[in-house]
Amino acid sequence: MKDTHSPYPRLGVSVAGHFHMNDSYVTKRPQGMSDWLITFTLGGEGYFLINKEEKRCSAGDIVLLRAGTPHQYGTCQGKEWNFLWAHFTQDLFEINYLPDGALLTHTVENDFVRKRTQQAFEKLIQDYREKNRYWNELCQNSLSEILLLYAQRQHQSLDPRMEEVLHLLSKNMKDSIRIDDVAKSVGLSSSRLSHLFKENMGQSILETLNQMRLNQAILLLEHTDRTATEVAIDVGFQNYNHFANQFRRRYGMPPREYRRKTLGPDPQ
Incomplete structure (x- = not known):
């Protein structure tokens, strides 16, 4: 896969998918995006490069990339990266539970929360692909669940x-x-x-x-x-x-x- 400068999705539309990519996969957006990106890694290893600082993600990791942040991400060399992802814009719904920071990562250690996060992503992807009646509202519901699960992890110190x-x-x-x-x-x-x-x-x-x-x-x-x-x-x-x-x-x-x-x- 060629090194490309990928455009970002249109405003007001949730975009979601499931990629399982080899180490030729890379996406560069030197101007950033107008929307947010969230990923959830199922297996393998990926990386995010922000201001020349690299952060890697593996199974169970959630990554949130803030709108407007110049970035590059892709599959680590010699690895594959199996991950779920979604783009979303703040005009879709009130998301005052989003954290500060250009790039935030969190490892979900609880098996139940991992499964619930994956299920919410899968519902989001299904509704986005099918685009049946009320698909956008259903996508918003799934995104809200994912983001709330993330916020919950950030605000509790429970073992x-x-x-x-x-x-x-x-x-x-x-x-x-x-x-x-x-x-x-x-x-x-x-x-x-x-x-x-x-x-x-x-x-x-x-x-x-x-x-x-x-x-x-x-x-x-x-x-x-x-x-x-x-x-x-x-x-x-x-x-x-x-x-x-x-x-x-x-x-x-x-x-x-x-x-x-x-x-x-x-x-x-």
Whole structure:
């Protein structure tokens, strides 16, 4: 592939794609672009050259290139670069969560967030290619999700392993969860996991799990006709008395009384 000076996309239009390129791939824009570029590397290795400073990206790396920044990027010598990308302009939607800086990179260490980022990119690319009704709005939604996931990574200092634990608790909230199994899934001992989790979250794994279950219980009590006993089972409490005690401790009344005040007596 020849060394080319590539034009940038038109204003107001999201452009997205998936490239898997060998080391002949290079793009140079000495005048920069009028829009932003975001990339997410799936495999291999690429580089960005800004003001003669090179930054490399590999699997799991998100790169944000600010509009108006002169740049060059491409595949590292002797490598391939498999990456998802999108151009977007600030007039598409309010993006006040974009960071400062000409070029910003971040490695997504959490497997769940990597998968979610990739899925959002794939939806964006699909909608851009198909251009069905409301395609632009759907592209904006996917871009917003990607950028918010990026911003979330920038503004939290949570250990990636603890973030994975939160995902596991949320996904398996209804099940009986063993600390040993959770610890094994993130490569830690049970005691080390318990210590790190409380250090990061300010409460224990069990307290966090119960909080998730109680949050869901409130929704079910307020918006369904499920009985308090059924709700307890639905959210993962196998013992109703334990559920009622936890509920009273948090909300100041038993679940049945709370339900009567919101929807009336439990159905018989």
